[in-house]
Amino acid sequence: MKIKHRLTLRFIFQLVVSGIVVLLIAAACAWWILLRLADMSVTQDFTSVGLERLVESSELSKDGIRFDPHLLEQVKLNKGWLQSLDEHGRVDLSYNTPKDVPLNYAPGELVDYWNKAKPFPYDIYLWIQEKDGKLFTIIYGTKNEMRLLLEEINQHPAVTPAGQVELPASLQERVRKLGAYIQVLDASGSEVASYNRPASVPQKYTVQELVLRATYSDRYGFRIASNYQEDTKYTWVMGLPLSSGDATGEQGLIPEELRIILIGIAAMFGAVSIVFLLFSAWNAHRFGSPMLHMLAWIESIGRGQYNEPLDRTGQPLSRKRSGKWRRRYAVFADVMQSLHKLSTTLQRDQDLRQQTNMLRDEWIAGITHDLKTPLSSIKGYAHMLAAENYEWSTMEVRKFSSTMLDKSEHMDTLINDLALTYRVNARIQPPEMEEIELNSWMQEMLTHRMVHPSWGAERIIFKPAEVETTVMLYPPWLERVVHNITANALMHNPPDTRLTISIRRDAQAMGGMIVFEDNGMGMDEVTANRLFDRYYRGTDTSVATEGSGLGMAISKGLVEAMGGTIQVETALGQGTTIMVLFCLRIDS
Template sequence: MNIKRQLTLRFVLHSVTAGLVVLLIAACTIWWVMERMNDVRLQNNFYSVGLERLVESSQFGEDGVIFDPELLEQVRKNNGWLQSLNEEGEVEKSYNTPSDVPKQYAPGELIAYWQGQKEFPYGLYLWIQEKNGVLYTLLYGVPKNLEPLLKTLMKSSPSYSEGRLQLPEGLADRMYAKKGYVQLIDSSGAELASFNRPSSVPDHYNVQELALRSEYGDRYGYDISSAYDEDTSLTWVIGLPLNANIYSAQEFFISAETRIIWTGAAIMLIATLIIFALLSLLNAHRFGGPMLHMLAWLDSLGKSSFKEPADRKGQPRSRMKSGKWRRRYRVFGDVMLSIDKLSDSLQREQETRRQTEILREEWISGITHDLKTPLSSIKGYAHLLAEAEYEWSPLEVRKFSAIMLEKSAHIDTLISDLAISYRIRNGITPPLTEEIELNGWLANALDQAAANPAYGEGRIIYQAAPKEIRVHLYTPWLERIVNNLTANALLHNSPDTKLTVTLTGDMGKGMMIHFSDNGQGMDQRTVSNLFERYYRGGNTSASTDGSGLGLAVSKGLTEAMGGRIVVKSGLGKGTSIWLIWS
């Protein structure tokens, strides 16, 4: 799998995982909001919600019906009480029931209490439901808070002035303690005066507004009760908060349901942000770290530092002690291997360049010496010939002139090799070629080479091809190659070394010229650098005459004519060089 697919798969997997986690958070948040909403409904409207849930969650045990303990605890929190009645009106189960509540009810008595026809200190709620063939009758009671306060208020006949009600001291303290309020409104619904009215309670009512607030107090956060005075056409309104957490009159009123929704939304938003922050940190660690590491490595390559950046222990950051990739670097394995190969290549290139510079300096030093030596001879003999004090014989003049010509030819060879080596480096093509019969041409070229007195007699052996071979080659270049290879074999080996030149090939199928000597041979380092422009083998004690470019020139000219050159040698095994055209 390539790096593109791996990265795509990783990012898609992370995104899908993050999406699933967000969905899970949303589901948990919705569940939490619904549970809190049910708690609020249980707290504010236990008579309409809790009683049904009590019946649905009930079970039968050895001692009779068993109710959910959490719902019973909510009854206590609401300061209420609960009774379970049988068909005869007897109390079978009770919870948190005060002593002034009856333990048995006659049918008419229960209805009179429930409908308010008979005085009872508690507000009653009746729930009748059948479950599994059993008829449940639950009686839920809560203390009457508003009616006693309203009766006390009406009896005290409080005064008012400038929109403020003056309540008796005891009643005022009770209203402050309960965070309740009192309003006096006229026949049109406008407020004449009020006591401790919160800002969320209106100062003007129409018929629908007062009816809705009286019937559905849980929607507004206050349980209210009102009394109409027929003599004055005024209406007294008294209200108490449905729970102890209701805000005071100076605070902005927010319902419990709204707070739950906003809290759930905030929790989901914060959790989502945390998830994406963690995902970002994970991606930064899993992907950003390796990328920064690779950039640092590339930067070090630009500064000629080829080793992979290491940690404090000197261990490469991308690998474990065993040499395996660390987990977060595995996806970038191909890239890391490419950088590693690039590092090795640059390191080898730098080493090659360093060796080349050393060879170049050595070659420049040698070529300078090689140029100065014949120039010194030429200059010395020229001074001798120009000296007026001596009269040289014609024989001596010819001798001096011959030496000067020989040294001049050596300088010319050096300059020619230098020029052609740079032409080869820049790319040259042979001039117009001519067709030659290679057997005869090569025999003649070797005869001319053998005439060099520096080689000695009988050291070149030529083995011609059995058939005539006609080729199109540029003969001056081929002659230069033959002379260079011959000189390399005969001048850099002992005087008894023999050079065998063998020609093989067929018309139209290619041909090969094999130069083989039985000299001292070369080590592998010399063989690998034999055709370098600035390299001279140092494994022999042979003459150092020459430019040091002969073999490099031979290789370049052979390749320029469409051939190739191959060398094989070993210390004490001689040297073989093949010129191959196929």
Template sequence: MNIKRRLALRFVFQLSIAGIVSLLIVVLSGLWVIRQYAEIQISRDFASVGLERLVESSKLTTDGFEFEPGLLERVKKNNGWLQSLDENGQVERSYNTPNDVPKQYTSGQLMEYWLNKNAFPYEIYLWVQKKEGKLFTLIYGTRNELTPLFEQVKAEARFSGSELVIPEKAASRLRSLGGFVQLLDSNGAELASFNKPKGVESRYKIDDMVVRTLYFYRFDDRILTSYEEDTGRTWIVGLPNITSGKVDRGWLPPEGKVLLTAMTVMFIALIIVFTLLSLWNAHRFGVPMLHMLAWLNSLGKAEFKEPLDRRGIAVSRKRSGEWRSRYRVFAEVLYSIDHLAATLLRDQKLREQNKHLREEWISGITHDLKTPLSSIKGYTHMLAEDSYEWSLEEVRKFSRIMLEKAAHMDTLINDLAMSYRISAGMQQEDGERIELNEWLGAALERAGASPSFNKERIRFVPADKPLYAKLHKPWMERVIANIAANVWLYNPPETILTVKVEEVEDRGQVALSFSDNGNGMDGDTANRLFERYYRGTDSASSTDGSGLGMAISKGLVEAMSGEITVRTYPGTGTTIRVTFPIMK
């Protein structure tokens, strides 16, 4: 799997996890909001919502019904009490029930209490349901604080000037319970009020009091009203729906606060999730990138080793050599940088070696040029000497020697010029179609005719059929001369050179093999045979070679779209193989 796919999978996986976590946060927030809304509804109207929940969560045991402890705590928090009756009106179970509440009821008595026709200090609510084959009657009661306060205010309160005068006992009770009193005129506008909290209307429409009385559980307060026929005024006494204390009358209703809290927590949680994801990505992907940049910066400073940690171990690897998990996704990049570092290090070493070899080669070439030049200079001084008269035969002898040395110098200079032409990218000459058997035989005859060589030591094995290639004859002759010279210069006098022409059918090529039975070469010499600044022997060991012959041969062969290779082992001889595309 390449780096593109690995990164794509990593990011898809991370975004999927982040999406799942975000969805989970949203779902949990939604569930929390629903639960809080239910708690608000239970707090406001436990008689309707709470009793239903209480029945639904109940379990039938041998001792009767057992209720959810959390809802029982809500009964106590609302200063209420609970009784469970059997079919005969006998109390089976009770919770937080005051002593003045009956332990058994008759049908008529229960109806009197429920309809408030009998003096009873509690307001009761009934829930009758059949569950698990048994009739379920549940009584929920809360102390009736509103009715006594309403009766007391209606009997004793009065309107004086612009203020309401409330009896001290009723006023104290109203303050402690968070209740209030309002006096309205005939148009529903407020004339005066006592202890009125924020959020309570100062003007009522004709249907407002009806709605607030019938659907009291929808509002923060429950009210009772009294109308005065003679004055047209209306008295209102209200208490919070949450009987355990005052209603929170902030700038938002409880539902709004719950929703705002949920959204705030959800937003903070999402920010934390994505911040952690960003930090994890920075650690997971940023650290390897910084490491790779540091490594590339080191390469620019010619420091080729991967940066190490304090323990001397490569930062990207474990002690076992495996990639660390955060670096594994960038394996291809790290391999490429490692390969680049190895290549740069090898090139640096080669440059240093080439510099050393070039200095040695220049020293050798200088020696090779100075040696014939010294001979020419010496014979020239001899001929120019006035004190001695040389014979015609001696002059001709000196002249031949000087010509040979000059020719050798010319060869050295030509080889040097050819070497630099090849390294500069020599243009390919137009070749011609040559039949290799005939042409190579003639070229070897010419090479063997040279005084430096012995044609008896050359064996030619032509192909069994005519083979053609497109070659530039002068270049090819130079290649053959250089290969032959290399054989004679660096092998014993009895060395035999075998030249063979053959077809490489599976590759569509023709091959020229130059094999000798001489000394052979070691691996280092064979690998560097075609380098410009490398000599397998001391450059001063012979005055007949320039040390550039094989490098020039390689350049010329490649300029003719060919390929040259060497196969050799010490003591077994050498085979140089030159191949060209075959022509039909």
């Protein structure tokens, strides 16, 4: 799989995971908001919402009915009590029930208590519902001390002209203990008198405001009860704080429901932000570390240090001790492998360049030696001829001149080889290709143009092909190739070495082949691999005065310039075979 596909899949996977995490956080916050709103509704209106949830969450077992412990705790916090009745009005389960509450109800008795037709110190609420084939009758009661206290106060009404309510000491004590207050309103809703009224409670009411305060006590912080006296046209109002010690009587700036929603939303955004920060840090470590490592590697390559940066233990940062990729580097495996290949190539090229420079220096030293040797001879003979105190004979002058001419030709050969090797390196093209028949051309070449006194005619054996082999070549270049290969084979091997030159037809490759085989010493692998390098000499320049050490490099360049190939097969002690292959142009 390519790196772009791996990165695409990795980023898609991360986006999906992050989306799922965000959805889970949002779901958790929404669930918390719903639970809080439900708890608040149970707290504020247990008589309707709480009783319904109590019945819905109940379970029937062998021991009887069981209610949700959380809702039972809410009953206790509301200072209420709970009873479950069977079909006959008997109590089969009770919770937090006071001693003055009956354990058995007659049908009419329960109705009178519920309708307040019969005195009862509690406000009761009924919930009747069928569940699992059984009819539930749940009684929820709360002690209405405020209404009872208001009824007692109405039995001793006393309003002073100064706007004070006179109460017996026992009633004053009960009012203060409850933290309640009393107001007396006239027919217009204005306060006539009050007792223990907080400053936050208004002194004048409209009909609508009094109804709202009585209905939605949670919005104002007080539960109120009222009693209208027909004879005096006074309305007696008693208020009781919803929570002990909280008598502000005013709702906060933000309603409780909205506060819960805002808290939930803030918690969701906070959790999502934390998750994204952690995800960003993890993502930076996951993808940033390999990128920084690759950048550091590239910088080290720019400084000429090609090996991958290592950790403290000397191991490559991208791999484990077993050699496998570390997880965060696996996605960049293609890039890391490319960097490794680049480093290997640059290191090899640097080593080759250093080796080439060293060989070039050695070659320059050798070629300088080869040039100085004939130049020294020429200079010496020139000094001898120019000497005034000695007269040379005609024979001696001719001998000196012949030697100087030979040395000059050798220097010319060296200079021409040096120039030709640079022309070959620049990939020159042959002036004009000619059609030649290799059998006859090679026979003529060996007979007339390649006679050398140090080689000996008997050391070269020619084997023509059985059929004519015609190719398109540039004859002067081919002559130079044959001369260089022949000279290399005969000059750098023992005197008894024989060279066989064969012309062959290669039907499979559709070409003509010139094969040079000698039975000499052969070459080792290093020499064979560097045989055609420009600055490589397998032997020291002092072995022979002829030759420039560039012959094989020139031969390879000329063969390739004419569209051919050259190969070598050799081993120490087994001789050397050099094959020169050209494309066959005309078959006969």
